[in-house]
Amino acid sequence: MRHADVLSAGGGQAAVQLAASLRQGRFAGSIMIINDEPGLPCQRPPLSKAYLLGQIDEAALPLRPESFFAAQSIELLASTRVTAIDRAAQRVALSSGESIGYGHLALATGARNREIPGMAGALGLRTLADARVLRDALGTARSVAIIGAGFIGLEFAAVAAARGLAVTVIEAAPRALLRGVSAPMAEALVARHRAWGSRLLFGSAAETVMADLVLVAIGVIPNTELAEAAGLACANGIVVDATLLTADPAISAMGDCASFPTGSGRVRLESVQNAADHARCIAERLLGRPAPYAKVPWFWSDQGALKLQIAGLATGHDQTVIRGDADSDALSVFCFAGDRLLAVESLNRPAEHMAARALLARPHGLTPAQAADPGIDLRSV
Amino acid sequence: MPSITYIEHNGTKHTVDVPVGSSVMRGAVDNNIPGIDADCGGECACATCHVHVDAAWLAATGARTAQEETMLSFANGTEDDSRLSCQIDVTPALDGLIVRMPAGQH
Numbered sequence: 001m002r003h004a005d006v007l008s009a010g011g012g013q014a015a016v017q018l019a020a021s022l023r024q025g026r027f028a029g030s031i032m033i034i035n036d037e038p039g040l041p042c043q044r045p046p047l048s049k050a051y052l053l054g055q056i057d058e059a060a061l062p063l064r065p066e067s068f069f070a071a072q073s074i075e076l077l078a079s080t081r082v083t084a085i086d087r088a089a090q091r092v093a094l095s096s097g098e099s100i101g102y103g104h105l106a107l108a109t110g111a112r113n114r115e116i117p118g119m120a121g122a123l124g125l126r127t128l129a130d131a132r133v134l135r136d137a138l139g140t141a142r143s144v145a146i147i148g149a150g151f152i153g154l155e156f157a158a159v160a161a162a163r164g165l166a167v168t169v170i171e172a173a174p175r176a177l178l179r180g181v182s183a184p185m186a187e188a189l190v191a192r193h194r195a196w197g198s199r200l201l202f203g204s205a206a207e208t209v210m211a212d213l214v215l216v217a218i219g220v221i222p223n224t225e226l227a228e229a230a231g232l233a234c235a236n237g238i239v240v241d242a243t244l245l246t247a248d249p250a251i252s253a254m255g256d257c258a259s260f261p262t263g264s265g266r267v268r269l270e271s272v273q274n275a276a277d278h279a280r281c282i283a284e285r286l287l288g289r290p291a292p293y294a295k296v297p298w299f300w301s302d303q304g305a306l307k308l309q310i311a312g313l314a315t316g317h318d319q320t321v322i323r324g325d326a327d328s329d330a331l332s333v334f335c336f337a338g339d340r341l342l343a344v345e346s347l348n349r350p351a352e353h354m355a356a357r358a359l360l361a362r363p364h365g366l367t368p369a370q371a372a373d374p375g376i377d378l379r380s381v
Numbered sequence: 382m383p384s385i386t387y388i389e390h391n392g393t394k395h396t397v398d399v400p401v402g403s404s405v406m407r408g409a410v411d412n413n414i415p416g417i418d419a420d421c422g423g424e425c426a427c428a429t430c431h432v433h434v435d436a437a438w439l440a441a442t443g444a445r446t447a448q449e450e451t452m453l454s455f456a457n458g459t460e461d462d463s464r465l466s467c468q469i470d471v472t473p474a475l476d477g478l479i480v481r482m483p484a485g486q487h
């Protein structure tokens with residue numbers, strides 16, 4: 001039986017970062033990544049942006065080139081699924097029939113798209129294979145209906161509008177990005193999409209929408225089945241402690257599939273930053289320098305000419321302060337719970353985003369009054 | 382292929398060949414050189430690919446873009462020679478380029 005000192009089940013952003021960080025830290029053991037997708041692990045952000053716009057081709061998508069895996073002696077088994085974990089024996093079973101022993105197992109299985117049962121012919125966007133289908137479809141379709149006004153739905157809407165399609169976005173919730181951003185930021189984004197000619201429908205208004213192409217973008221389900229079958233606790237994600245370990249000291253979880261504790265409860269995040277910083281935290285632990293995970297979350301989303309950057313988590317805010325003009329393409333929304341700054345959402349205001357990342361890393365950030373005073377330079381707070 | 386030397390904050394030097402058309406950031410990431418995180422993959426959205434360009438190479442690497450300028454003005458440890466390495470395209474004229482990494486990217 002083959003053995004890997006560190007084995008990742010799932011081979012996306014988190015798994016590749018873990019392997020890279022271990023080697024940067026001079027980890028001398030064997031590293032293996034098992035991924036059910038074919039080929040090299042890809043960056044996902046361009047799949048809903050530059051790749052669909054035809055601005056970059058597939059060669060630009062891999063997270064690392066083939067030569068990286070060879071030079072760093074990281075074994076990548078593509079088109080292969082981990083089908084079961086035997087915790088007592090510390091080994092995993094693969095779809096190829098092989099079993100592989102592990103010293104440490106990192107669960108990095110990511111998430112999959114939520115589907116609408118019975119909606120034949122609808123497309124989704126998660127993988128390169130999905131994006132290829134959509135890129136072709138965009139070439140012939142004249143109209144698109146997008147179900148879900150989350151980040152992926154709105155990014156796709158921006159691409160489709162830029163490519164001249166008639167766009168309708170249908171969202172069951174009363175507004176866009178209900179879980180993603182504050183109400184003022186959602187309003188600002190929706191206003192821009194409408195200015196580009198897209199229709200956005202919210203709530204339960206009854207109407208029939210005809211379209212050549214239907215994209216379902218109603219969120220994801222974390223891939224926790226493998227962990228659950230192995231008896232590990234899962235609740236909207238694989239449950240880990242502050243150091244990203246499961247209840248089994250030989251198994252960590254990271255990225256989109258992991259539910260981890262923060263000062264304001266458990267969260268499961270879907271972002272490149274979260275996947276990469278989780279992986280770095282686990283690498284440090286495996287290199288003998290354990291520390292709790294404590295990074296300020298940040299995220300970006302490009303929609304047409306709009307560059308949205310978010311620092312922190314706005315969940316639970318009860319007050320917002322706006323810098324810039326809410327009716328313009330450039331504003332920041334500061335989200336507070338009482339006097340405590342939780343998050344800053346910046347649209348085409350990269351300076352405030354960068355300042356927010358520094359402010360949120362400190363125990364005493366910014367007060368609402370300071371946020372409201374445009375004369376206050378955030379660097380000097 | 383242009384050869385680029387990356388010097389870690391602790392002084393460790395890495396000299397690698399980077400294809401024309403790639404970026405100075407990709408050269409580091411593809412060769413797993415520590416000190417450049419590049420979390421946004423080159424979108425100029427994260428500022429975790431900050432480098433200091435060697436004085437002799439400042440002219441050859443060109444000027445900062447507007448977005449880059451703003452990101453850098455709020456990043457830690459920014460100096461006159463600071464660039465976001467994802468915004469420096471590799472050209473034959475950059476053969477021999479030397480960049481230094483800051484103490485941290487976060």
Ligand SMILES: Cc1cc2nc3c(=O)[nH]c(=O)nc-3n(C[C@H](O)[C@H](O)[C@H](O)COP(=O)(O)OP(=O)(O)OC[C@H]3O[C@@H](n4cnc5c(N)ncnc54)[C@H](O)[C@@H]3O)c2cc1C
Pocket residue numbers: 009010011012013014015034035036037043044045046047048080081082083108109110111125126127152223226254255256257269270271272273275298299300301302
């Ligand atoms: C279209 C799109 C655009 C995005 N844009 C942005 C953006 O602009 N900014 C941002 O911050 N984030 C963005 N994200 C989110 C970001 O890409 C994810 O949060 C990140 O990829 C998560 O990394 P991960 O390693 O946890 O999961 P993934 O990258 O999804 O990797 C998990 C991999 O494991 C595989 N797998 C699952 N189960 C098994 C198994 N049992 N055996 C083997 N393999 C398995 C999966 O198929 C997958 O390939 C975007 C996501 C998508 C889909």
Ligand code: FES
Pocket residue numbers: 406418419420421422423424425426427428429430465466467468
């Ligand atoms: S890689 Fe993110 S700004 Fe350069």
